[in-house]
Amino acid sequence: MELKFSEYAKIRKPVAEVFAAVVDPAKLSKYFTTGGASAPLVEGATVTWDFADFPGAFPVRVRQVVPNRLIVLEWQAADGKYDTRVRISFEALDSGSSKIQIAESGWKETQAGLEASYGNCYGWMNFLCCLKVWLEQGLSLRESFF
Numbered sequence: 001m002e003l004k005f006s007e008y009a010k011i012r013k014p015v016a017e018v019f020a021a022v023v024d025p026a027k028l029s030k031y032f033t034t035g036g037a038s039a040p041l042v043e044g045a046t047v048t049w050d051f052a053d054f055p056g057a058f059p060v061r062v063r064q065v066v067p068n069r070l071i072v073l074e075w076q077a078a079d080g081k082y083d084t085r086v087r088i089s090f091e092a093l094d095s096g097s098s099k100i101q102i103a104e105s106g107w108k109e110t111q112a113g114l115e116a117s118y119g120n121c122y123g124w125m126n127f128l129c130c131l132k133v134w135l136e137q138g139l140s141l142r143e144s145f146f
Contacts, residue, residue, distance in 0.1 A: 001109060003106075003114060005124075006102070007102050007103075008099055008100060008101035009128040009131070009132050010098070011097065012096060013096070014092070014095065014097075014098065015092040015098040017098075018098045018100055019067065021131060021134070022041065022088060030140060031131055031134035031140055032127055032130055032131065033050060034053065034142055035050030035057070038057075041073075043062055043064055045061075045062045047062065058076075059076070060074075060075050061083075068092075070088070071086075074086070077116055078120070080108060085106050087102070088102050104124065130145070
């Protein structure tokens with residue numbers, strides 16, 4: 001059984017605004033990387049994401065960026081010395097709303113891999129909720145979440 005998941009959310013903002021909120025480190029730090037993000041998500045770059053609630057910077061390798069459509073990332077799996085792949089896709093639903101979908105795959109088919117995949121699934125759903133609340137209401141959900 002392949003360990004993978006996919007989550008999505010509808011956000012009542014134009015796709016360019018949703019995409020910018022993920023790529024721009026200053027915006028990402030407002031709702032998700034509460035310890036900061038080192039640089040924009042640019043194809044070929046390695047950036048770090050830091051979280052006040054989970055100390056320690058996480059290296060994130062940016063494999064592909066298609067503006068307003070797709071971001072592909074790789075980072076180390078929590079359960080070992082290998083990478084998982086994150087695919088973030090963006091779709092304009094109409095002029096004022098968007099769908100953002102996050103899929104991650106690549107864990108080893110072990111109990112530790114299964115548990116790590118569940119943890120990341122939870123984390124990405126938290127990301128989507130925090131992004132939605134920040135873009136639509138201007139509130140930082142993550143600050144009071146953990």
